[in-house]
Amino acid sequence: MTVASAAVGSVHARQIFDSRGRPTIEVDVTTTSGVVGRASVPSGASTGTHEAWELRDGGDAYAGLGVSNAVANVNGEIASALRGFDVLDQRGVDTVLVALDGTQNLRRLGANAVLGVSLAVSRAAAQSNDVPLYQWLGELGGGTNPSLPMPMVNILSGGLHAGRGMDVQDFLAVPASATTIDEALTMVGLIRSAAAQVMAERGLTTLLADEGGLSPGLDSSEAALELMVASFERAGLSPGVDAVIAIDVAAHSLWDQQRGEYNLAREGRRLGTPEMIEMVCSWVDDFPVVSIEDALDEEDWEGWKSLTARLGDRINLIGDDFFTTNPIRLQRGVDELAANGVLVKVNQNGTLTGTLDVVAAARAAQYVPVVSARSGETEDSFISDLAVATGAGQIKVGSVRCSDRLSKYNQLVRIAENGSLPFARMDAYPRFASVRASA
Ligand code: 2PG
Ligand code: MG
Numbered sequence: 347m348t349v350a351s352a353a354v355g356s357v358h359a360r361q362i363f364d365s366r367g368r369p370t371i372e373v374d375v376t377t378t379s380g381v382v383g384r385a386s387v388p389s390g391a392s393t394g395t396h397e398a399w400e401l402r403d404g405g406d407a408y409a410g411l412g413v414s415n416a417v418a419n420v421n422g423e424i425a426s427a428l429r430g431f432d433v434l435d436q437r438g439v440d441t442v443l444v445a446l447d448g449t450q451n452l453r454r455l456g457a458n459a460v461l462g463v464s465l466a467v468s469r470a471a472a473q474s475n476d477v478p479l480y481q482w483l484g485e486l487g488g489g490t491n492p493s494l495p496m497p498m499v500n501i502l503s504g505g506l507h508a509g510r511g512m513d514v515q516d517f518l519a520v521p522a523s524a525t526t527i528d529e530a531l532t533m534v535g536l537i538r539s540a541a542a543q544v545m546a547e548r549g550l551t552t553l554l555a556d557e558g559g560l561s562p563g564l565d566s567s568e569a570a571l572e573l574m575v576a577s578f579e580r581a582g583l584s585p586g587v588d589a590v591i592a593i594d595v596a597a598h599s600l601w602d603q604q605r606g607e608y609n610l611a612r613e614g615r616r617l618g619t620p621e622m623i624e625m626v627c628s629w630v631d632d633f634p635v636v637s638i639e640d641a642l643d644e645e646d647w648e649g650w651k652s653l654t655a656r657l658g659d660r661i662n663l664i665g666d667d668f669f670t671t672n673p674i675r676l677q678r679g680v681d682e683l684a685a686n687g688v689l690v691k692v693n694q695n696g697t698l699t700g701t702l703d704v705v706a707a708a709r710a711a712q713y714v715p716v717v718s719a720r721s722g723e724t725e726d727s728f729i730s731d732l733a734v735a736t737g738a739g740q741i742k743v744g745s746v747r748c749s750d751r752l753s754k755y756n757q758l759v760r761i762a763e764n765g766s767l768p769f770a771r772m773d774a775y776p777r778f779a780s781v782r783a784s785a
Contacts, residue, residue: 351432352377352474357463359420361413364389364722365750366556371413372724373420373462375470377433383470385728387458388693388720391556392506392515392596394644394667396675398696399449401456416459424455424463433471436486440464440699457696464697465728479728480761483735487702490709493770494527494762495717495733495741496520497755498592498637499534501541501577502562502570503555504612505596507721511563513610515596517570518742519578520636522778523588526769527762531755533581535746537589540580544573556721557744558751566613567593567625571633586634590778592742593629594639597622598667601643608643619649623656630661636778639664639689639716650684660777662687662714671695671704680711687714690738692729705736714774719743723750727757734761739774 355378364370372386389400401419403412427446431439443464447455472482484492498520504512519537524530538560542552545562555561564570571591578589600608607616617625619642626641638657642649644667654663666689669675679685688708695701708715717733719742733741741758744751761767772778 349434349474352379352381352434352471354378354428354431354433354467355380357420357425357428359417359459359462361417362386362724364724365748366722368411368722369408369413370722370724371416371420371458371462373466375433375463375466377470377474379474381470381473383433383466383468383473385462385465385469386724386726387462388724389458389722390691390693390720391722392599392667394598394670394694396644396670396672397451397694398457398461399451399453400458400693401453413456413458416456419455419459420463424459428463433467433474436464436468436471437699439467440697443697452696457693460696461693464699465692468698469728478731478761480731480734483702483731486698487736488706490735491737492734493737493739493768493773494758495739496524496770496772496774497527497530497534498716498740498742499538500557500559500745501538501574503557503559504561504563504570506599507557507559508555508561508563510612511561512567512570513600513612514567514570514593515599516559516594517574518592518594519574520590520592521588522590522636522772524769525771527758530769531746531759533583533589536581537577537583538746541573541577544576544580554747558747559745567629568632571629571635575633590634590636592637592639593635594666595626595641596667597640597642598644619646619652623649623653626653627656630657635661636775637662637664637687640666640668642668644668644670647682647684650679651682654684654686658683658686662775662777664689664714664716666691666718671701673700673704673707676704676707676713680713685713687716689742690715690717691720692732693720701732702736705738714740716740716742716774719751719754725750725753727753730754730757730761734758734767737770739770
């Protein structure tokens with residue numbers, strides 16, 4: 347049952363710490379009837395230029411990463427503007443926040459300040475209605491079919507998440523034959539442990555990277571892909587059938603703007619766009635790869651178009667830094683046939699409504715969404731409810747290690763207890779389904 351209204355009584359922000367020990371912002375929105383909605387804000391390391399603006403203090407304290415100005419903006423201007431506002435009117439709240447900021451990318455108040463409030467308001471609304479968050483987000487998102495998402499789980503890390511030990515940022519496992527979220531998490535748990543075992547046998551270090559994955563520091567992507575396949579086999583799973591591979595190249599962090607080339611420093615190679623595309627195609631030919639994110643730089647539009655023409659009917663091509671959860675960039679991608687999927691990060695967009703709108707636009711264009719965490723996270727599991735509510739079919743939150751990651755997976759397990767929600771399985775990989783059918 348939906349309550350008629352629930353007014354904002356107070357809005358209070360504080361500075362907390364994320365999974366890298368860096369400051370971030372947490373917001374409590376309390377209604378006049380005493381319901382508290384709390385949310386915190388994640389932060390990326392390999393960020394896209396077009397992301398909404400993360401407001402940091404600069405200066406000496408916290409190595410310049412403090413968020414005291416963002417906190418002050420919430421506790422001052424934003425709290426005053428929202429007092430008495432109906433938390434059930436999420437679009438209204440987000441419209442007020444964006445207008446109050448007054449800039450394109452939320453630079454004045456900070457997207458971290460705005461997002462913290464936006465998410466906390468929706469939690470207060472769900473609790474005021476006494477419904478689970480995913481159910482409330484589903485209503486806000488306009489009645490999509492909710493489902494439990496297939497996880498794509500970080501196994502091997504490189505790039506900016508692992509001291510550039512490998513050029514490519516993430517090699518992830520997708521447990522393709524899993525029939526429930528529980529089975530999916532069990533399978534990736536086995537793969538993660540098997541990978542550590544294989545690496546230890548090969549004398550590789552098994553220390554944790556930023557998202558709880560392993561950082562073997564291999565000198566080529568092919569070696570990493572081979573290690574993924576070996577880990578599937580060691581876990582007793584059939585590569586290409588039970589488990590498949592997703593990759594996040596994070597190519598923006600390889601791009602050398604001055605020389606107009608991709609610098610694969612670990613491999614000791616520099617590649618132009620055509621060579622990058624050839625390399626990516628060879629991975630798809632030689633390994634069970636079903637999804638590649640940011641294979642090219644965020645401004646390499648021509649490259650993205652060629653890549654999509656080459657691989658778009660075989661695998662998912664996901665834009666992360668390329669689209670930055672920005673509706674205008676996504677629309678350009680759709681118009682120009684660049685990519686066929688979009689990474690969805692709440693803090694790239696800056697508001698909940700804006701994020702839901704991007705998912706809706708992706709769906710309308712038949713682009714597959716992947717709801718994603720950031721490399722800097724907190725214990726907040728908001729995005730698990732978001733992934734379920736939108737029926738996105740995919741979620742990416744890192745490895746099955748560290749509580750900032752497990753908080754998201756465990757929330758999916760809790761939501762699954764409901765019993766009525768379908769597991770998306772490989773629905774978000776339409777091209778994989780046809781490959782399997784013809785196999
Ligand atoms: C990405 C994310 C998550 P970051 O590139 O997709 O892995 O990393 O939050 O550092 O942008
Ligand atoms: Mg990425």
